[in-house]
Amino acid sequence: MMHGGGWWSYLSYDEEQEPPKVDRALLRRVWSYGRPYLRGLIGVMFTIFVISGLGVVPPLIIRELVDVALPEKDLGMLTVLGLGMIGVPLISALVGILQRWWTSRVGEGIIFDLRRELFDHLQRMSLRFFTATKTGELMNRLNSDVTGAQQAITGTLVSIVSNIVSVMAILIVMFDAEWRLTLLAVAALPLFVIPARRVAKVLRQVTQDQMEHNASMSAILQEAFNVSGALLIRLFGRWDHESRRFADQAALVRDYGVRRAMVGRRFFAALGLVSAFGTAAVFWVGGFMVIQDEITLGTLVMFSALLTQLYGPLSAITNSRVEFATSLVSFERVFEVLDLETDVPDPEQPIPISPAKGKVEFSDVYFRYQSDEVEGLEAVKRWRRTADAGPVVPQASTREWALEDVSFVAAPGELVALVGPSGAGKTTTSYLVPRLYDVNQGVVAIDGVDVRRIPFEELAATVGVVTQETYLFHDTIEANLRYARPDAGRSEIEAAARAANIHDMISALPEGYQTLVGERGYRLSGGEKQRIAIARVILKDPRVLILDEATSHLDSRSEALIQEALEKLMAGRTTLAIAHRLSTVRAAHQIIVIDEGRVVEQGTHETLVAHDGLYRQLYETQFETVA
Template sequence: MAHGNWSAFLRYDETKGKPKITRSLLRRVASYARPYLPRAALMLLIIAFTSVLGLAPPLLYRDLIDNAIPNRDLTRLNWLALGMIAIPIVSGLISVWQRFLSASVGEGIIYDLRQELYTHMQRQSLRFFTNTKTGELMSRLNNDVIGAQNAVTGTLVNIVTNVIGLISTLAIMISLEWRLTILAVAIFPLFLLPTRRVGVILRDIARKAMEYNANMNTLMNETLNVNGALLVKLFGRQADEVQRFGQINANVRAIGIRRALVGRWFFLGLGIVGSIGSALVFWWGGRLALQGAFTVGTIVAFVNYLGQLYGPISALANVRVEFETAMVSFERVFEYLDLPVEIADRPGAVTLPQVAGHVQFSHVSFGYGAAGLALAAQAGESEEPAAPPAGRDERPGDAEESDPVISAPAPTLAPRLLALDDISFEIKPGQLVALVGPSGAGKTTVTYLLPRLYDCTAGQITLDGHDLRDLSGATLAHTIGMVTQESYLFHDTVRANLLYARPDATQTELETACRAANIHDFIASLRDGYDTIVGERGYRFSGGEKQRLAIARVLLKNPTVLILDEATSHLDSHSEALIQDALQPLMQGRTSLVIAHRLSTILAADLILVMNQGRLVEQGTHAELLAQDGLYASLYETQFRQEPA
């Protein structure tokens, strides 16, 4: 993707962004209604019919006053009475049909837009999610999509209804009395003058309201999930969070009040203009009636039509305001839909039916900041590097992960500009390779580049001789399995979380994987067994139980290449022993890249890679690295020697 697009996204200021309504925007909005054109056309025809049907009652009133009553025509009176009953019944039944069509079109557009937006978000790189608040994403998927739907169904229906009503009402009014019609039309400019100014004001208010609601969604999402609630309680910050929520909530309240007042003043102005027009027509029409220019029934009908004339005029004057306000929702949705996908399959991407698991890093460098951009530009790359996941940032001065076993401090150096700098190593099929080094050395970055969660800014990473960027995402997802230090579980059953790796797995396969991961007996002891709900983020289970479930899930996937952060020092000795036992079948016969924290794993490794300050400073076997008497030997002397192998 182009650097400028992502940079613009990160710097985007909601309060300043005011995209204009252009033809391209309108065409794009119309494209979402195109699949529903037949229903929309039928809906418009029904609207036209009901609008014309609604013009009949004043004509019935005129006939009643001018003919039925003066001529004492009872039959005519009966028919007129039946007509006054039938017209609203028929109009009401047809309007139900029209509402069904309108709802089906509107909900269809909501479905399409939300589905497209969610699909696009799923295709984004990990960096997108580390730089975007979850509450903001929820706001775009819910509030903004619904607002966009209202722009199509509500505003469009109002425009068509009022245009048809205005034209047909004018036609009948001209046929009744052309002089009064000209007088009634003369005040039309007074309806249109305030519209432009009010439209701009309400447009800005709508954008701010959406921003404030997104902020409120973000705060609720961060503080009302299990992790957030636990953090708030542990630090006793409930009152502070309530106060912070109150401030944001007050902004939502204030902008809502302002929107209501601006709208009410606008409609008050339109109402006053309508009253002026009605008074002029009454005054001039009364004079003409006194002169015998037309009948009493005609003026009664004309007065009724006057309300039907100014109603659509007011509505059409407000349509611009509604339309501009509704377009803000489309603009906000399109801002996300227009974000380029950082990591996508190239045209003709290769899908490998079988993978041996031969991995090679060749002069790989990767940077998160300006240095990474400069390096990518020199290498001719078009992609901007992505930021690391929250809490795992490896920028200068930040720690990579909690690493209590290997905790030797890195040498004090000037802040480095690259997270990885010219890394080269090879993992042969079936080998176990251990990554060791002080915290912040770049180990996690290496493990994130292999499954292509990010693309390197220089150099090349190959799998079985194929550049990762030439392989399909499906190949990488099927081939590479990863167990992270913090295992994530969905708020669902144990079975559903395991089946996420392989939806077609049988119960026997589930149990086999769980036995290998030393978790089956625990699951079987639960009241609901494999149908037990694990809770939000798996909080009903301990850390060791979640880790073993994650191992079972990867075993079920049966990947060729395994990436593992085997940190277990935060667990009790029993859970640690169970996990260490579970790792043996997991790594057996697979190409494994492990961020090693235990001496037993390091001694079992075919190759040890020693990282420091983003560089690969040493590599070899345990004996070879001890003989070099370098960083690894120092780590071994300070951390490993006391640990039983």
């Protein structure tokens, strides 16, 4: 939808499109965010009345000046009027400060509430949501959309109310002085109500488009400038490609910005003309009336002063629909996110299991990654744009089910090894226990209770995971370890680090446990990170442990350190280990061999090696032996 041609091409925009209506439910919901700030809002309204009321005082002073003080050569009155001309703006300015204080308190308060609600809601979304959504787009909703929503309440509402109050005050004074001239001045305005409605619609659509393009631009920024992305761009030398990708998106944002600025300009220009005609008519007819001695010169001068104040607010009211509709877009975008339902919901009738014994059972489990519905923010967009919704579900897996008919039981305290070729579904299996995803069919149970019925907090406390990739927050090592158990004392943290064979390494760092790690911090090696992750889980002390052994080849010393740490970690817990080390499978009470999403063999190392199948093959080619 690029626009060629000159500036005039921006004047029209597919005006046929029907955006959603400003309905009552939406307004009620928007209002629910303003209600907690009722006192502040009343304060704002009060200041609006004072400031708008004061606005008509200077023209009244001018009339007195022209009609009374000057003809009567009254110096005392002249001084009083002069002081009034200073006093009025002074009071206005002081009340203005108060208004600023109240509006910013209300506005920032609403931003705070919306942000917090969004953050809380998004945190609860499933892993599926985060794999389907770009981080940058989420950031955008939390930043610009929230700010835009706040603008709807404090900016637009304040401007609408103050314009209405100003116009009322001005009209009252004008009518009181000379009603015929007043009618003449405002006669043409009702003509503009209908075009204003159409402009509002179009502007709302353009604003929506612009915000979407903004969000995509944020997404590109986020991808390019996080550490991993920056690394990749550099290593592949793809600067030009990235620059072009960004420039294309930024150009769209630019074009939509220009378009938004141009929407309804013909309308606004016409509105401007009305005020010119109105002013001219008032001067002409009013001048005539002064000559005929029907009104005083002071009244005419006052009228001309009031007129300059009248048309601005009057046209602002005429298009307040426009402004309000635009500001609602942000609210809608925020609500869209708040209304997304998580596909891993909290149990309605939770069954507590703690203290858990740790029996883990898979019964006839079927699972697939792609669901029939579109996920994440894509779902939101499709809802709005049925027209250009392309195929949004990527064909992620070649087979229909990532897991098919998987059943096995891990008794409390048992070590169960999951083995199989790459892409078989081992990691997927492990994801179902802590409910990173929910099964499509069948049941995953701990101690006989379906994991979907276990309260989330309990499930999180019962199941501990050491993933292939270790993620550390940008914080101190101590804080990263403490993440597992916030109330852990210093000695417990050190004990866990010792058990994970990482204490000596940490102590040798200049800042020890206070060393900053993560994206912008100290870069730990792969093996060190793994041991930190192990220490973190040791501290958490879960009944059920899931271990996705990293395949990275470490030197034998480092391997031995990890090996030893893992043995301590697994002792006494039910462990599902996605095993790449021979020592792990050898020690396992039970080995589950998975291929293409199905359990193909099951047994101990000895029985499976004796049987000439997939396990035997894997054993001969894949497992890493540790010296």
